[in-house]
Amino acid sequence: MKRHMIVRLYQTLSDDLKIPDWIDFINNKSVIKEDLNPDIDRLFEEMGLKFWLTREYKPEGAQWNAEEIREGLNRTYRIILQQDYALPKNLVEQIKLIPSVEDVREIMIAESYLPSQRFPKEVSSAMVLGMRKGSDLIYLPYAKAITKGDPAIKIAVLDTGVDLDHKELQGKIVKRADFVHLEGLDTSRFIGDVMGYDDLPEDEVGHGTHVSGILVSKGIEMEEGVSPGCSLMAIRVLGTMKSGNRFVGAGIVDNINTGIKWAVDQGADIINMSLGIRHTGGGLPHEEVIRYALSKNVTVVAASGNDGTSERYYPGALPGVIAVGAVDDIGKVAGFTSFGANIMVVAPGVNIYSALANNRYGLASGTSQASPCVAGAVGLMKSYALEQGKRLTNREIFSILKNTSDRVDTRLRNEQAGYGLINLADGLKLLTHMLN
Secondary structure, three states: OOOEEEEEEOOOOOOHHHOOEHHHHHHOOOOOOOOOOHHHHHHHHHOOOOEEEEEOOOOOOOOOOHHHHHOOHHHEEEEEEOOOOOOOOOHHHHHHOOOOEEEEEEOOEEEEOOOOEEOOOOOOHHHHHHHHHHHHHOOHHHHHHHOOOOOOOEEEEEEOOEOOOOOOOOOOEEEEEEOOOOOOOOOOOEEOOOOOOEOOOEOOOOHHHHHHHHHHOOOOOOOOOOOOOOEEEEEEOOEEEEEOOEEEEEEEHHHHHHHHHHHHHOOOOEEEEOOOEOOOOOOOOOHHHHHHHHHOOOEEEEEOOOOOOOOOOEOOOOOOOEEEEEEOOOOOEOOOOOOOOOOOEEEEOOOEEEEEOOOEEEEEOOHHHHHHHHHHHHHHHHHHHHHOOOOOOHHHHHHHHHHHOEOOOOOOOEOOOEOOEOOHHHHHHHHHHHHO
8 A cells, every 4th residue: 555644844945846746746757856855855764765755735726824834734745655665663753853843754554433323214293393492492594584595605514425316415516625535545445436537526425415404405395494585615535434233434634624724715615524533642533724714704613523532533622613502302411522622502412313325314412513503594694694785704603602592501611501592583683783
């Protein structure tokens, strides 16, 4: 297997824009660069290793912008070894000792919990009542009387992909991409597509489709999405891997980073990440690229996690990300909600009925289901502001959520519920006041 390594230098290379980024390189090797700097080149030569050098990210435009430079995205590179070398155990440590190197790591697969799904043969009256209860809990009907979302507001779903032919999502997808490329890693436990960047983010496990349905579904055989008027960006960053008797979403952390940046550069207003990975050493997962997204006024919403502990899952645990916990149909915090992240709000996330892969429907529970509920709520707020000729900042969104969510107890903020259950009636009222 050809190994990949990520190297971040203190200074960018003088010819960096002539170096292909890794996505272009894996599909077209007409431009090849086989050196980085004298110290690194010498080390690899002494170990008998040959590599190709690529850029980790594409600039948003013809040149790197100020935000990209500030986050160091312009000086982050990917080394792709040319053969299936057995790497020396101390290679990473030796590279770290080179004065020009700020950080280095091998790419790794991270797993993300996927809630189990149930496939009822038919939609019962109890399910319909449950769906309506979730909407009523957050006062969604009130909000939809004001706006159902604006197609100019784009919500990016970074997940296992989307059923591109699902009837609930037809005409909703305006951008799409697949960043699952696992060259250099053991893929024996994966099923389906694991190689090559393309624009076909087909969902093989149903998680991303379920999330997307909660956001923008048409309401044909399920309740209409939270923000059905908004547009959807379908971005596949997780493949499907078998773990014991169940399937989990899994992907390369750095490829997820590329997907985040792509979403920002393609005009996403909101990014929903119903996924979370543990911190296993080194820098915090997604840290620089999430800061980049926030600097471009993109709102990032993420699941807090589903193990019911204080374990921190990323990106939800990063500063500036709206971490979301789940409640049941009476507004009680679900026992599976992880609270290691600084949860901002909670939303319905138990027995949520939505679209699934292969044009099917099903029930699932998790903070994965609560997160798109909040992302959709933000979509409605941004849509209403846009219809009034204004753009909401992340600071304004945070203020609305913190000041209008329904507290679960007498405290201003609860560790497991944040500032409380989102209340779209009060949220839209406060927003209306702010816009006038």
